[in-house]
Amino acid sequence: MMQIVRIGAMTAIAEGIVAFELVPEGDTALLPFTAGAHIDVYTPSGHVRQYSLVNDESERHRYIVAVQWDAAGRGGSASMHNLGVGAVLHVGQPRNTFELVRDDVPTVLLAGGIGITPLIAMAHVLLRRGRPFELHYAVRADNRVAFRDFLDRGGDGMACAIYRDDDPPEWRFDAGSLAARIKDGARVYMCGPSGFMDAVSRACASRPDIDLRLERFAAPEPAGPGPEFTVSLARRGLSVPVPAGATILETLRGEGIEPDVSCEQGVCGTCLTTVLEGQIDHRDYFLSAHDHKAGDRMLICVSRGKPGTTLVLDL
Ligand code: FES
Structure with missing residues (x-):
């Protein structure tokens, strides 16, 4: 089901990353969503792109998405960044293939780069439910840390660690050492670039007790063309x-x-x-x-x- 929204605000939240507040155009309410959901955004360049919803699922008056400029991309992110406040967009119905399970299992949120977006929505829910959780966030450099205010503000129960590629070696993200430290039987929600997720998946292969759930936002290199x-x-x-x-x-x-x-x-x-x-x-x-x-x-x-x-x- 198509929805018509207007850009209510655009905020640069990190180097190359803009957060868009999308509000309903006219009197219609936005369709509800749950943490981990994404929407299709029909970009001005004619592309359809999936963006995770970042805001708290309890909000009904807006969607927030964050778009990272991708210089090597096919134009979707560039056309979004070139928009201005007040622009009207078509978006699809929220869909969730990365649901947050509401139970008492130890929870770890694990993000690489712009993969932080669905995990911020999950963090809102966990904080509201009073559930303690860890959030691990790997970025290339300090100026790539998005949602810094939210992460700095934290809240009861959120243990947040940010890893930068230009940190001293002992502070950088290391999939093996993180996998070894994850609590027994934890559920891990992970989103990030393919290389990052593949490294963590390999590191977690020796931990069958971990329930690892992935959300990919881009496909790795396509496989070969394949015969008839x-x-x-x-x-x-x-x-x-x-x-x-x-x-x-x-x-x-x-x-x-x-x-x-x-x-x-x-x-x-x-x-x-x-x-x-x-x-x-x-x-x-x-x-x-x-x-x-x-x-x-x-x-x-x-x-x-x-x-x-x-x-x-x-x-
Ligand atoms: S159109 Fe997205 S999986 Fe086929």
Whole structure:
């Protein structure tokens, strides 16, 4: 469901990072969200980008997102930074694939760079619930620390550690030493660049007691193009070959079919499709390993069928 919002405020909160306060345009209320949720933002450059909601989920009068300028990006962040207060934007319905579990398990929030955003929303909830938690935040340099006021203010129960790449070596972020210090049975919510998350995931591999939950905001390097296979659309009674190098999504568009999509990188889950038959070559960063093994759903923007086989989709 599309919502129309206006930029109520833009605030530079760190080097290259701007926080946007998005308020409803007109009298309509914003759709509710829970900590960890993100929204699709339809940027002026014509891109759709997913941004985590940063503010407290109890707020109904605004969304806050933070956008990091990405000089190597495809223009979405630049077009956002070039906007001004009062600009009107379309945003999607909040979706949450990174839910904060409300229980008494020890909680660790672990952020790399702009990955701090969903964790700030979680911190609001944990503080309000009076639940003690640790927040570990790794950045390149001190001027990259976002939400500094909130972190400095802290609150009862929040133990916050910030690591900078230009700190003395003994103070820098070290995934191995952090993994060794995490409390037994803790639940760890992590968001950050792929390299950061991969390092922590490897370090936590020897700690099966840790419940590690990830939110990716960008796909790592795409896998190779992959050979041809066939896709069969059960509801339409249509079979089409997916050529080497093309995605299912591109092939369907070529047939005049427009599935719901957003990131087109296998990250957001929007294009999740039920698979009725066939072997999937999963290439997404959204489904869990368990989901991949089940083999009954796939992200058609990136995942493929095994070479030479036919995938039957519930489309
Ligand atoms: S559109 Fe985001 S995972 Fe496919």
